[in-house]
Amino acid sequence: MAGGKKSRASGPTPPSTTLVLDNGANTIKAGFVTQTKTDEPRVIPNCLARDRHKKVYVGSELDKCKDFGEIVFRRPVEKGFIVNWEAQKEIWDREFFDEKAPQRCDPSETRLVLSEQPNSLPALQTHCDQMVFEEFGFSSYYRGPASAFNAYNDIQGILKTPRAPDAVVERPAEVLLLIDSGYSHTTVTPVLQGRPLHQAVRRLDVGGKLMTNYLTRLLSVRHFDMRNDTYVVNEMKETACYVSLDFKGDLDKTWKGTRGEKRPDYISGAGIAKDYVLPDSHTRFHGIIREYEPCVSSRIRKGGVSTEDVLTLRNERFVVPELLFHPSDIGIRQPGLGDLVMQSISVLPVGLWPGLLANIVVVGGNSLFDNFIQRLQTEILERVPDACIVRVARPEDPITSTWHGAANFAKHAHIERLAVTKQEYEEYGAAWVGRKFATGLGVDGDKQP
Amino acid sequence: MNNFGVIEVASTKTTRAPGWAYVPDVGPSGAQAALPTNRKRAARNQSGLSLSDASARQDAKIRKDLEALDRDTHKDVVIPIPTKGGRNTKHTPNVRKILQSQKTFANHLDDYQALVALAETNPAAAAALHPVIPTNKPSAPPSTARNSPAPAAPTASSTKSTTTQTAAASRRSAAAAKRAAAKEAKEAKEAKAKEAAAAPPPPPPPPPPEDPTPNDTTTDTEMTDAPPSEPTTAPSEPPPQQPQSYPPDGTILPAYQRPPPPSHPGDDDPLLVSVVPTFPTDEELRALMTALPLNYLEARAEWGDEEGRYPTRTFCEVCGYWGRVRCIKCGARVCALDCLEAHREECVTRYGL
Numbered sequence: 001m002a003g004g005k006k007s008r009a010s011g012p013t014p015p016s017t018t019l020v021l022d023n024g025a026n027t028i029k030a031g032f033v034t035q036t037k038t039d040e041p042r043v044i045p046n047c048l049a050r051d052r053h054k055k056v057y058v059g060s061e062l063d064k065c066k067d068f069g070e071i072v073f074r075r076p077v078e079k080g081f082i083v084n085w086e087a088q089k090e091i092w093d094r095e096f097f098d099e100k101a102p103q104r105c106d107p108s109e110t111r112l113v114l115s116e117q118p119n120s121l122p123a124l125q126t127h128c129d130q131m132v133f134e135e136f137g138f139s140s141y142y143r144g145p146a147s148a149f150n151a152y153n154d155i156q157g158i159l160k161t162p163r164a165p166d167a168v169v170e171r172p173a174e175v176l177l178l179i180d181s182g183y184s185h186t187t188v189t190p191v192l193q194g195r196p197l198h199q200a201v202r203r204l205d206v207g208g209k210l211m212t213n214y215l216t217r218l219l220s221v222r223h224f225d226m227r228n229d230t231y232v233v234n235e236m237k238e239t240a241c242y243v244s245l246d247f248k249g250d251l252d253k254t255w256k257g258t259r260g261e262k263r264p265d266y267i268s269g270a271g272i273a274k275d276y277v278l279p280d281s282h283t284r285f286h287g288i289i290r291e292y293e294p295c296v297s298s299r300i301r302k303g304g305v306s307t308e309d310v311l312t313l314r315n316e317r318f319v320v321p322e323l324l325f326h327p328s329d330i331g332i333r334q335p336g337l338g339d340l341v342m343q344s345i346s347v348l349p350v351g352l353w354p355g356l357l358a359n360i361v362v363v364g365g366n367s368l369f370d371n372f373i374q375r376l377q378t379e380i381l382e383r384v385p386d387a388c389i390v391r392v393a394r395p396e397d398p399i400t401s402t403w404h405g406a407a408n409f410a411k412h413a414h415i416e417r418l419a420v421t422k423q424e425y426e427e428y429g430a431a432w433v434g435r436k437f438a439t440g441l442g443v444d445g446d447k448q449p
Numbered sequence: 450m451n452n453f454g455v456i457e458v459a460s461t462k463t464t465r466a467p468g469w470a471y472v473p474d475v476g477p478s479g480a481q482a483a484l485p486t487n488r489k490r491a492a493r494n495q496s497g498l499s500l501s502d503a504s505a506r507q508d509a510k511i512r513k514d515l516e517a518l519d520r521d522t523h524k525d526v527v528i529p530i531p532t533k534g535g536r537n538t539k540h541t542p543n544v545r546k547i548l549q550s551q552k553t554f555a556n557h558l559d560d561y562q563a564l565v566a567l568a569e570t571n572p573a574a575a576a577a578l579h580p581v582i583p584t585n586k587p588s589a590p591p592s593t594a595r596n597s598p599a600p601a602a603p604t605a606s607s608t609k610s611t612t613t614q615t616a617a618a619s620r621r622s623a624a625a626a627k628r629a630a631a632k633e634a635k636e637a638k639e640a641k642a643k644e645a646a647a648a649p650p651p652p653p654p655p656p657p658p659e660d661p662t663p664n665d666t667t668t669d670t671e672m673t674d675a676p677p678s679e680p681t682t683a684p685s686e687p688p689p690q691q692p693q694s695y696p697p698d699g700t701i702l703p704a705y706q707r708p709p710p711p712s713h714p715g716d717d718d719p720l721l722v723s724v725v726p727t728f729p730t731d732e733e734l735r736a737l738m739t740a741l742p743l744n745y746l747e748a749r750a751e752w753g754d755e756e757g758r759y760p761t762r763t764f765c766e767v768c769g770y771w772g773r774v775r776c777i778k779c780g781a782r783v784c785a786l787d788c789l790e791a792h793r794e795e796c797v798t799r800y801g802l
């Protein structure tokens with residue numbers, strides 16, 4: 001009976017404030033949105049961390065940590081999905097619900113928009129929905145794919161499409177091929193009018209974590225054991241690694257040569273070799289990248305006066321991001337990013353290809369590697385007919401892009417069709433909520449002329 | 450050849466394709482690892498190979514290495530939640546269970562796979578547990594992409610779309626979709642009832658929501674409304690070759706005003722005419738936009754036939770240059786003599802003389 005009475009027109013008005021969470025494996029992007037205002041999101045480490053002095057940091061407390069040597073992490077998100085709710089709840093409580101939380105909100109008066117990675121396991125989705133309503137008690141809630149949220153960004157602006165200055169931004173974008181390359185993995189999702197084309201979603205299990213671990217291994221074999229310093233290595237990866245536009249050439253330039261001889265490019269560094277000064281945990285808490293100086297490293301090796309730990313990076317700089325394009329280099333039997341895109345669109349009608357190929361947007365931290373966009377474009381151009389137009393772009397901030405898309409979505413009429421109230425959850429149950437979210441927007445005629 | 454106990458693998462069969470310096474030996478590629486989730490495909494790739502000691506060692510090493518690269522931390526870490534008072538410690542039974550669960554993603558995936566396996570052996574039982582497992586990942590290989598863009602069949606093959614495609618007219622198809630949705634909802638309801646009776650309770654994945662309230666038209670229209678107002682211009686029978694403007698007016702996707710620029714000097718070139726693709730019909734788009742998500746394993750990209758033909762690049766295990774030389778003892782690759790010497794020290798430690 002209660003359900004019969006309730007309708008969209010007469011039901012309670014939705015909360016005026018929305019908490020938008022892009023709950024990543026590495027960081028949470030969080031901020032409030034109202035009809036008139038969108039705060040900039042906070043970027044919160046999504047982890048519990050313990051430093052070498054046994055001090056424990058939860059979430060944004062990590063900002064207070066200076067010495068990251070030998071720091072260890074516990075992460076609630078695994079493979080892109082919230083798996084450990086004990087840890088996730090602790091972080092959310094401290095960031096959003098505790099009395100002194102930096103972004104305090106009252107869930108009973110707040111709507112939650114939460115991003116998720118595609119192709120989650122049904123059990124994990126149910127856990128999430130149960131926690132949101134039964135534990136936190138949000139009054140209204142939508143959980144949706146991160147890729148689709150990006151369609152509510154100004155895609156043509158990101159692609160720098162020439163247009164009139166007063167042109168209206170289309171939200172959601174008509175057509176978008178979204179690539180999300182984050183901590184856990186890399187996914188390709190074609191999106192039409194904000195609807196992900198689920199049959200064409202493809203995942204490559206190469207992400208930031210694997211690349212950092214790979215760099216850690218290379219350094220540990222070639223320089224010194226960095227296995228307890230993945231935080232330091234990750235920083236090194238972010239500052240020093242790049243995507244090669246000439247892999248074979250760069251590899252040649254960084255090869256020392258056969259027995260005895262040292263090739264000239266190796267001696268000079270050929271513009272590729274860089275020195276990296278490791279943090280010393282006393283005066284320097286972050287690593288520093290420097291131009292390669294052949295004599296510096298040799299002096300250190302001879303036990304000179306310098307107190308710096310310097311290591312010279314050569315092919316480590318580009319073989320690590322290369323895993324995105326050639327995962328088989330380390331024995332992963334999956335296609336690289338170029339083929340991943342082709343596999344995705346190959347299950348779609350050819351008529352959609354031109355639109356998708358001309359509107360490729362890459363988000364996620366890995367897209368920040370130098371040359372990433374150019375290399376991806378080249379890889380795709382090699383795989384499509386000559387006449388095809390391929391445009392690949394990265395938003396200004398690829399890390400908060402999904403959050404901004406979700407924030408725009410939270411102001412869009414579509415949210416009202418997708419959000420579920422606590423009352424509905426209590427009446428129809430978690431399975432119904434799961435089905436409603438999976439079904440998504442369906443098809444409508446709201447873009448009709 | 451040489452007398453250092455190595456096999457020169459960069460022989461006469463050197464490929465000059467970009468990115469490949471050398472063709473590796475024809476033995477097992479050593480890359481059987483990487484958790485092949487498609488058992489059929491994995492089996493096919495393995496057939497007919499007899500593994501020598503050295504490549505078995507390499508296989509084991511690669512598998513172990515990949516497992517290590519997938520880990521979040523080098524060592525097992527236990528960081529207990531720091532105690533903090535003043536919070537509500539009363540939880541619902543669901544929440545208590547979730548908070549106490551120490552399952553990893555791998556555990557959850559195992560649970561899910563057990564369910565999928567049940568679907569293979571006992572479809573009826575599985576269907577009861579799991580009303581819609583979209584196991585219909587289209588397996589069209591990408592190999593057609595390069596040469597001729599032969600239209601891939603619209604393979605969003607949920608029951609819904611099949612129903613849709615058999616409908617004669619697009620208007621009727623909307624009705625059909627509605628019926629299909631209703632049928633699925635009904636099945637889901639029945640399945641739910643059975644599920645309550647049956648044993649392990651994996652949350653059913655998602656058919657379209659049952660219409661919760663008769664008054665609430667929103668969810669209903671989402672699924673079913675045909676393009677309103679404008680009479681649909683879609684042909685009554687959708688033959689795939691029917692030439693259409695790109696794109697047609699009054700369909701699900703409105704006309705492009707922007708890229709890709711539809712006019713190009715090559716457009717009139719008869720040699721390029723096949724490049725201009727037929728825009729999908731409304732039914733095709735409808736099916737694509739309403740298809741349900743794939744499951745975790747289905748979405749994982751696998752090697753297509755095309756990638757399978759390329760040799761795997763191999764690298765020196767010591768310095769990372771091309772791995773042109775193979776250690777006869779363990780199968781490891783090195784670039785040249787310097788690195789071979791470095792490797793042999795380690796190799797002897799690990800495998801003895």
Ligand SMILES: [Zn+2]
Nearest residue numbers: 765768784788
């Ligand atoms: Zn070497």
Ligand SMILES: [Zn+2]
Nearest residue numbers: 776778779796
């Ligand atoms: Zn060996």
